[in-house]
Amino acid sequence: MQHKTRALVIGGSLAGLLVGRSLANHFDHVTIVERDFYADLPAPRKGVPHSRFPHSLMLRGQQILEQFFPGLRAELVAEGAIAMDSMKEIAFLTSAGWTTRCSSDLQLFTCSRDLLDWAIRRRLAAFPNVQFLQGASVTGLLTDAEHTKIVGVSLHRHGDSNPQSPEELYADLIVDASGKASHAPQWLKAVGYEPPHETEVNAFVGYVARVYQPPANLSVDWKLLFVPTAPPQRQRGGVIFPIESDFELPERGCSGSPNTRWIVSLIGGDRDYPPTDEAGFLAFARSLPTPIVAEVIERGTPLTPIYAYYSNENRLRHYDQLSHSPAHFIVVGHAACLLNPTYGQAMTVAALEAVTLDQFLQHHSIDDLNSHTRHLQQQLAKAHHEAWMAATSADYRYRNVQGKPINAATWFTNWYWDQLMELIVDRARVYRTFMEVLHLLKPSIALFQLHILSQVVWHQLNKRSS
Template sequence: MFDLTTAPPGRRHAVVIGGSIAGLLAARVLAPHFERVSILERDRLADQPEFRKGVPQARHFHLLLARGLMILEQLLPGIEADLQAGGAVPLEWGAEALWFLPAGWAPRYYSGLRTYSLSRDLLEWCVRRRVRSIKNIAFRTTAEVIELLSDPGRSRISGVRVRCSQRAESAPGAVESLSADLVVDASGRNTRMPQWLEALGYGSLEQTKINAFMGYATRYYARPENFHGQWKSLNVFRKPPAMLRGGALFPLEGDRWIVTLGGGARDYPPTDEAGYLEFARSLRSPLLYETIQGARPVSPIYGFQNAENCLRHYERLPRWPERLVVLGDATCAFNPLYGQGITMAGRGALLLERCLQEQPGAELTGLGQRFQKNLAELNTYPWLMATGEDFRYPVTEGGQRSMRTRFMHWYMDRVQMLATEKASMFTTYIEVVNMLKPPGVFFQPEIAAGVLAKAFRRQPADSPSPPGGFSTPMRTGDPSALAGPASPDGRY
């Protein structure tokens, strides 16, 4: 994959806190630049796809965006074949998925944009297997980082203090110190980094939290043998403030369906049998309810209500300790509804790779602060997209609604109207959703003219039944090809 002899002298050991997707990809990009890399993970890690408590949202649907798939294949060549071998289901976004947008049903056609539908457990396991095969990366499980170590002047991080709950060579609960030339925090939205930095004298960290009080309930079903629907997945969007409820069905490995129901403004879906089905029946279209009411459940109903957006402004601290990097949800945790987390973890890893390549010698001075400032810039568009949508709920707390927010709601309502009418417009829409194109494309002259033509139109009334068959001509070219391109350096 790469030449491990390229690590500069003096870059001996890098430590990654957290063994989820962000931590795994960070370790991958660190490996060519350090003699050894240690991943410290609190959970046990199974040798098969398996739920673990350190990823409580793993039981709910995870969207692998096209940009995320491209990054995974770039960093871990062959991973797409691993996903296929594990049973991940190919999904053509225009032809094989039904999208009931707030403005209506999207057209059916070959969009040229394909990803995979799969469980978080399978995805993480495939990534972890690839990372495990890298010779200078080691995993330490049941290891909890409890403190950062620093030099006497507290200007440079020198390692971490770890509590080992279960290790053969140490008693449970024993604490040890690990020295490191670089520490990367990828421990997720529940990171303790703000407290650690404050304890080292770096002051209180500014954080922006925006909460639409969304909750989810998920259940798995066996795909009925007699299911003959001409689609693989179904997504019924919310339409706030009038309709706060939505739901989605996606195929998974093992001939299963994953069905996730969600509600905003504390309209949480129930986790009992009758309440779950009644919630599904109440959606804007009855199709999801009609599809699952006769299907055989193969799991309990799992609830999840920690969907707050949280942006930690490390880039605004007046001082930053050398040899420390924070990425993934530990920096910017999105409402999971929008499926951005995995892809942004990959983009953060690519950014870290670029920063390391730009600073090839043993000297790491300034790398951490430069990375945090660039990552803050990288997070801007996804953050605005997620929080902008969450501001549609009247009870949303945090941040500020502005004239710009209201204008963007008005503008995007009309973009979605166009997306239900023109296949080319829906292609642009899903390319933005998949982070293949920046949101700025919606303001190109042709699209802006279409929006202005609908300036005084309201969104049409719902038509609960989807269009039958293909409503538009198929797009020429290979329908399995990924739409794009997207630049490989972590930027749009």
């Protein structure tokens, strides 16, 4: 009888779910092991405390989701996700002023992270070869007798009467998607492999968030408002991010419902952490270069406490560079590439990694993993490279950033970015390319095409002569 192929994913958050979707195309059985129990409706859970913060899914990520789960966008909008024209309906205050606003086909949706995960989980659960093992924590990796490959995991289920004797689960491919606190480096060490070396860039960015019922009678011409930080001059920023109405409400509506809620979030870099007490929260908002965020805090109805997330470093674990790679084991998502979340790229990176895995498995058999796992991990590293460069280059602008010293390429990138910020205030074509790069639809090299480069140069010359 032919061997049934099995894949196992550690962690059933966004990266684990999307990787699970790819694996479902290629394996007879896919098991997603998740420490938490999922709620029946969208709701925060212990393993994803960050779900209370704004989660913008970039357009590239939205495209991939739609390919993986056709019709998902429509389902989300029916559940109350907010559809918007990203060039017309987002108010974006750069250090040079508000960006130009015009109609475009760059159609975005926003919703809570809880709704997004719930909708994806619901679709994935409909795959007959995908199984969720909830309430189970992976505690280690298992190797074959020769220590040439990873063959499974040890785990314990919550409520186990004897947690000292863990269960063992075997699979042909094991994927670690257990997030920032992944224990894969320790697990590898315990079975005789070297752990990966790490690169960390930390700008000591703090993030706080609270959900509001928008104030009645407040008339605004945007659906989402974004005031990014612009270090070193401006280390504070904020966002007003629309999400669906509360699932508990009997009269919930679809997109654009009057019950749409706003997550108001404040950001501070260089250890200028936004406070979580009422007065400090408001005072921080008042220090932003637009009064609207403070006005919403004063006039809106708070629906939650103020939540803080003060640990927003970037960290790359170089699994692609291990001299002795563990075959049949890969690492994705925040477990491999942790990104400062204020740039909103990590979920899209997880989607890109899932596509990379799918493409790899289209061209390789499962036996190829004996010799090609390292190559696969290198492909995954390419999928997060652009986002890593963008996040760390931006974080290098903070005065007290910790990491390797800034090089000439990063300095130039940041200088060029400043020039673009001045151009996108009134040049729609440049703004469109900027948005396409920001949303990972195009590589950053698109910002250096001749028509943009020449405008940057002219703009510089004009500034110097005036």
